[in-house]
Amino acid sequence: MRIGVFVCWCGSNIAKTVDVEAVAEAAKSFPGVVYATDYKYMCSEPGQNMVAEAIKEHNLDRVVIASCSPRLHEPTFQRCIGAAGLNPYMVEMANIREQCSWVHERTPETTEKAIELTRMAVAKVARNVPLFQNDIGITKRALVIGGGVAGIQAALDIADAGHPVVLVERTPSIGGRMAQYDKTFPTLDCAACILTPKMVDCASHPLIDIWAYSEVEEVNGFVGNFDVKIRKKATCVDPKLCTGCGLCLEKCIVKDVPSEFDEGMGLRRAIYSPFPQAVPNKPVIDREHCRIFNGGKCGVCQKVCPTGAISYDTVDEVVEEKFGAIVVSTGFELWDHSALGNYGYGKYPDVISSIQFERIMNASGPTEGHIVRPSDGKTPKSIAFISCVGSRDDEHGHAYCSKVCCMYNAKQALLVKDKLHDVETYVFYMDIRANGKGYEEFVKRTIEDYGANYIRGRISKIYPDGDQMVVKGADTLLGKAVEVRADLVVLATAMQPQHDAKDLARKLGISTDQYNWFSEAHPKLKPVEVLTDGIYLAGACQYPKDIPDTVAQASGAASKAIGLFSKDAIKSEPMIAYIYEDTCVGCGLCVDVCPFTAIELVEVVDKERSTRDNQVVKTVARINEGVCKGCGTCSAACRSLSARLRGFEGSGILAQIDALADMVKIKK
Amino acid sequence: MSEQTTVEKEDTQLNEQTKEWQPSILAILCNWCSYAGADLAGSARMQYPETVRIVRVPCSGRADPMFVLKGFQKGFDGVMVLGCHPGDCHYAKGNYYARRRIAMTQDLLKALGIPAERFHFEWVSASEGNRFSALIKEFTRQLQELGPFEGVDR
Numbered sequence: 001m002r003i004g005v006f007v008c009w010c011g012s013n014i015a016k017t018v019d020v021e022a023v024a025e026a027a028k029s030f031p032g033v034v035y036a037t038d039y040k041y042m043c044s045e046p047g048q049n050m051v052a053e054a055i056k057e058h059n060l061d062r063v064v065i066a067s068c069s070p071r072l073h074e075p076t077f078q079r080c081i082g083a084a085g086l087n088p089y090m091v092e093m094a095n096i097r098e099q100c101s102w103v104h105e106r107t108p109e110t111t112e113k114a115i116e117l118t119r120m121a122v123a124k125v126a127r128n129v130p131l132f133q134n135d136i137g138i139t140k141r142a143l144v145i146g147g148g149v150a151g152i153q154a155a156l157d158i159a160d161a162g163h164p165v166v167l168v169e170r171t172p173s174i175g176g177r178m179a180q181y182d183k184t185f186p187t188l189d190c191a192a193c194i195l196t197p198k199m200v201d202c203a204s205h206p207l208i209d210i211w212a213y214s215e216v217e218e219v220n221g222f223v224g225n226f227d228v229k230i231r232k233k234a235t236c237v238d239p240k241l242c243t244g245c246g247l248c249l250e251k252c253i254v255k256d257v258p259s260e261f262d263e264g265m266g267l268r269r270a271i272y273s274p275f276p277q278a279v280p281n282k283p284v285i286d287r288e289h290c291r292i293f294n295g296g297k298c299g300v301c302q303k304v305c306p307t308g309a310i311s312y313d314t315v316d317e318v319v320e321e322k323f324g325a326i327v328v329s330t331g332f333e334l335w336d337h338s339a340l341g342n343y344g345y346g347k348y349p350d351v352i353s354s355i356q357f358e359r360i361m362n363a364s365g366p367t368e369g370h371i372v373r374p375s376d377g378k379t380p381k382s383i384a385f386i387s388c389v390g391s392r393d394d395e396h397g398h399a400y401c402s403k404v405c406c407m408y409n410a411k412q413a414l415l416v417k418d419k420l421h422d423v424e425t426y427v428f429y430m431d432i433r434a435n436g437k438g439y440e441e442f443v444k445r446t447i448e449d450y451g452a453n454y455i456r457g458r459i460s461k462i463y464p465d466g467d468q469m470v471v472k473g474a475d476t477l478l479g480k481a482v483e484v485r486a487d488l489v490v491l492a493t494a495m496q497p498q499h500d501a502k503d504l505a506r507k508l509g510i511s512t513d514q515y516n517w518f519s520e521a522h523p524k525l526k527p528v529e530v531l532t533d534g535i536y537l538a539g540a541c542q543y544p545k546d547i548p549d550t551v552a553q554a555s556g557a558a559s560k561a562i563g564l565f566s567k568d569a570i571k572s573e574p575m576i577a578y579i580y581e582d583t584c585v586g587c588g589l590c591v592d593v594c595p596f597t598a599i600e601l602v603e604v605v606d607k608e609r610s611t612r613d614n615q616v617v618k619t620v621a622r623i624n625e626g627v628c629k630g631c632g633t634c635s636a637a638c639r640s641l642s643a644r645l646r647g648f649e650g651s652g653i654l655a656q657i658d659a660l661a662d663m664v665k666i667k668k
Numbered sequence: 669m670s671e672q673t674t675v676e677k678e679d680t681q682l683n684e685q686t687k688e689w690q691p692s693i694l695a696i697l698c699n700w701c702s703y704a705g706a707d708l709a710g711s712a713r714m715q716y717p718e719t720v721r722i723v724r725v726p727c728s729g730r731a732d733p734m735f736v737l738k739g740f741q742k743g744f745d746g747v748m749v750l751g752c753h754p755g756d757c758h759y760a761k762g763n764y765y766a767r768r769r770i771a772m773t774q775d776l777l778k779a780l781g782i783p784a785e786r787f788h789f790e791w792v793s794a795s796e797g798n799r800f801s802a803l804i805k806e807f808t809r810q811l812q813e814l815g816p817f818e819g820v821d822r
Contacts, residue, residue: 069707070724071699095722098710103801104718109690113718120721506755511701513795531700531794532758575726593729595760631759632730636769648725654738657694660721661742664692 001032003122004060006051007096008042008067014097017106018114023066023096026115030122034058042067043076051077052084061086062125066094066118072522087130089574089647094121116663123659127652131574136626138224139324140565143168145216145504148176149547150329150539150554152198157558158327159207163565166321167202168230169212171260173278174199176331177540180261180355182362182369184547185411186442192277192364199279213284217318219326219507222629223534224570226323234314235284237271241309244281248301248310249273257289259366263356265374266366271301271310276364285310325561328518328530329538329554330504335390335398335494343389343462343491349375350469351462351489354385354405357412361419371419373488376467380487382424383416384471385409386459390494392430398494398515403544405492406433410443412490413452425452426484428459428473436546457482462489495544508535517543528556536560575647576628577635579621582608584642586619590634598627599634599643691745691811693720693804696735698728700758701793702750708797716804719811720748728752729762733773740782745817746807748788750800756793763791785810786817 005027009015020038027036035058041047042065054060063086065077070093078088096114104110142158144151147169155167167174178184179199181191202208211232218229252269259266261274268274270290273283291298292312302310334355338346345351350373352360363369373380387409391402406429413425432454434440446452459473468485475482497516498504505512510530511519518541521529528536536557539550564570579590581604591599599621606618621634621643632645641650697703703724709716725731728751739747749770757763770789777787788807792800 069703069710071704071707095707098707099722100710100718102710102713103715105715107718109718113721116721120723509758509760511704511756511794519794531704593765595729595757595762595765629759631727631762632725633727633759633762633765636730636732637765645726645730648730650732650734653723653725653732653735656723657735657738657742660694661739661744665743 001062001126002034002058002060003030003032003062003064003125004051004054004058005030005033005036005064005066005118005122006042006054007036007038007118008047008065009038009040010067010097010101011040014067014101014114017101017104017110018096019111020114022111023114023118027064027066027118027122030119032062032126033122035060043073048076048080051080055081055084055086061090062128063091064094064118064121064125065091066096066114066121068097069093069095069099089131090125090128092121092125092128094118116660119659119663120656123655124652127649127655131646133571133574134625135569136224136572137569138564138567139322141165141323142325142327142561142565143226143228143321143323144327144329146176146328146330146539146541147174147210147212148329148331148539149178149195149198150331150550151176151327152195152202153551153554154327154329154538154558154561155202155208156198156205157555158561159205161558161562161565162207163562164207164209166209166211166323168214168216169210170215171274172213172235172272172282172284173274173280174202174210174212175275175277175279178547179275179277180263180362181358182365183411183415185407186436186438188411188415196277199277203279210280212280216504216507219509223532224324224564226326226534227320228323228326229318229320232317232319234316235282236310236312236314237282237284238309238311239280239282241307242282243307244273245306246273246283247304247306249283251300251304253298253300254289254291257286262359262366263353265352265356265359285312324534325564326508326535327538327554327557327561328504328508328510328535328541329557330498330501330541332495332540332544333498335396335496337389337491337493340390340396342460343386344464344469345491348462348464348469349373350487351491354408354412354490354492357490358408361412361415369419371416378487379420380423382426382484382486383413383488383490384426384428384469384484384486385413385490385492386471387427387429387492388458389491391492393494396494398496400515400544401433402492402495403433404495404546407436407439407442407546409492410434410446410452414446414450417450417452425450426471426486427452427454428457428471429454430456430458436548455482455484495540497541501541508532510535517541528553528560534564572625573630575645576625576630577623577632577643577645579623580642580644581620583640584620585640586621587639588621589637589639590621590643593633593637595631595633596627596629598624598629600624688812689816690717690719691808691816693746693748693807693811694739694744695720695722695748695750696725696728696731697722698730698751698758698763699724699726701752701756701791702728702800704794705750705792705796705800708794709801710797712797714797714801716801717808719808720804727757727759727762728766729757729759731766731769733769733776736773736787737776740777740786740817743817743819745814746786746788746811748790748803748807750790750792750803753791753793783814785814
């Protein structure tokens with residue numbers, strides 16, 4: 001056995017608190033180690049070359065890299081030693097950065113810990129055996145979950161590269177949040193004018209299937225081979241027969257359902273299409289409000305439908321489909337600020353959220369673009385915009401900045417001035433965060449050319465006085481109390497993850513952060529990937545983002561999927577379980593505990609007890625290698641140590657504990 | 669450079685004076701949640717005592733009770749197993765099996781005369797670096813109260 005140990009300084013990240021030279025020196029005395037050295041950056045090209053050259057020069061057969069977390073650079077060093085002629089699985093990493101140098105002071109104990117961690121890795125690598133990957137075929141078809149601008153962009157990019165895409169959207173139409181907006185900052189492009197053509201492109205693309213009013217129920221499988229169950233909710237409208245004429249919408253007698261698309265500022269019918277430019281432009285029946293489904297008599301829509309597309313007895317359909325890659329683009333929700341009483345949202349009709357104001361400004365919105373107060377329909381003479389409502393506010397669960405509010409506040413303050421020349425606008429802000437192309441200039445324009453009054457301060461209370469609202473707070477620049485009387489108050493409420501983001505994360509087997517935003521694989525270098533291969537993130541489901549960032553990430557996610565589809569096969573994960581049949585007694589404990597039902601009992605010839613004339617069969621467990629994911633639950637359950645996990649064999653783990661214990665004992 | 673060395677020397681002296689007995693902890697962490705949480709504690713520089721040594725396993729379901737017993741047999745003062753929160757397991761339900769197996773392990777330790785307080789089983793997610801750091805601090809303090817593990821009295 002010839003083990004080489006390479007200790008990384010990571011610049012000063014490790015070397016600042018760990019005496020790396022002492023670690024390398026100590027490693028030289030570990031059993032099996034024939035060579036040990038240290039270097040500034042082991043992961044850099046010269047560092048990797050150093051490893052490769054040492055493998056040749058010292059005839060190494062195993063390598064330990066004492067550096068950062070294996071979760072960061074294990075693949076890097078597997079490739080490195082693979083290129084140098086070793087089996088890629090003959091490397092182990094000692095995590096002396098994340099789990100040592102970064103969390104401890106510079107003391108002799110920290111260096112000792114680094115030495116012990118390196119010793120453990122040496123003990124483990126000594127028991128490593130070469131592992132081999134198999135080729136697995138892939139399904140070159142992508143699933144995009146969420147039909148906002150992120151999902152639309154990802155679907156178009158993947159389909160344009162020649163791969164079929166299913167775009168699943170849970171509301172009746174794709175378009176998402178962007179479809180609700182009036183104009184977009186900082187160019188003041190009309191949101192609908194730039195989004196709806198993309199929606200139509202999606203609908204007409206021969207490789208894109210839009211499944212609106214559908215939700216993902218269950219995800220199984222793995223990269224290249226996901227099996228996904230999708231629930232197509234019953235719409236009561238046959239999409240093949242419906243022409244989208246809209247007669248049913250006109251005749252529906254239930255006229256008082258608050259429109260989700262208009263954020264409750266307008267009304268819709270029980271049979272509805274969220275907005276006139278909806279894609280697909282086929283209405284659905286909202287069973288919660290339709291009279292037929294609530295014991296009433298009606299059937300008007302069915303009677304008036306010229307093509308007979310409506311039937312009330314359709315049921316949800318659950319389909320199971322195969323996909324190779326999944327793009328998650330489920331977007332965000334806005335915080336319901338009515339939880340916070342002192343701003344009066346939900347209590348006073350003239351305190352509204354920014355997205356509601358967006359609908360009021362929109363020419364296709366409930367007021368056809370006329371800016372009026374919800375309470376009395378009068379044109380406001382003064383409007384106060386309050387930013388950071390819930391954002392940057394740990395107390396209300398969003399310690400983060402929602403990132404786009406500063407910009408849309410500026411946009412709304414500018415646009416409203418375009419429409420109502422004599423309106424006075426006030427923007428209350430904590431800080432103005434305008435970091436994007438043309439953003440700073442845009443805010444400046446709102447303030448200087450459009451006369452918005454920017455007041456730095458937080459609002460303590462909003463209450464009605466006469467027919468106006470009083471906005472009370474502190475001007476933190478002047479250091480005095482400030483009070484503004486406004487006809488309309490617009491709250492920039494915090495962006496937050498979808499309420500069921502956690503459920504979807506569980507279905508997909510991906511992780512979320514403390515707020516339930518989906519977690520990327522690496523915050524800097526893998527912003528689109530998640531820790532589960534074949535699943536990619538796009539847009540604000542990861543963290544608040546504006547439209548350009550969302551579209552950029554969506555294209556990034558699409559290119560990852562396209563990159564995956566450019567191969568005909570992927571390499572299997574070799575760190576999976578196997579059964580040592582000689583000792584297996586076929587008790588079936590492993591079969592019971594396997595989370596993936598990857599184990600079955602089979603009968604084999606018992607070589608030990610069989611003679612030439614008398615063949616004895618015995619029952620043993622067998623692992624379906626295509627299904628096993630390598631969790632090792634079977635290994636821990638097995639009583640005869642026959643179920644074993646490649647890469648994490650009991651012998652390797654116990655060797656780590658033994659080696660460590662020996663060193664701890666020396667200290668004691 | 670010499671200045672830094674002086675400061676370091678002073679630090680070391682200070683540590684010598686105030687040094688308490690430090691327990692040795694063996695921790696078995698699942699790769700997807702808890703090990704990532706420990707890494708996050710690192711990236712966020714959340715300091716904790718250098719008492720813990722981590723063994724990485726793919727899933728807390730891989731945590732064989734034998735590893736725990738081995739730890740005590742070898743004289744570690746405390747052993748911990750950390751896994752994903754219920755429902756968050758990368759392997760769907762490996763952590764549920766871990767939970768059942770750990771309950772059994774706790775009984776086994778009791779039967780062997782190993783104090784239950786020396787063994788911890790907790791959930792730590794990939795975003796809970798602060799929780800990981802706090803757990804190590806707390807467990808270290810608990811073990812300091814208990815004192816060194818002298819093996820099983822017979």
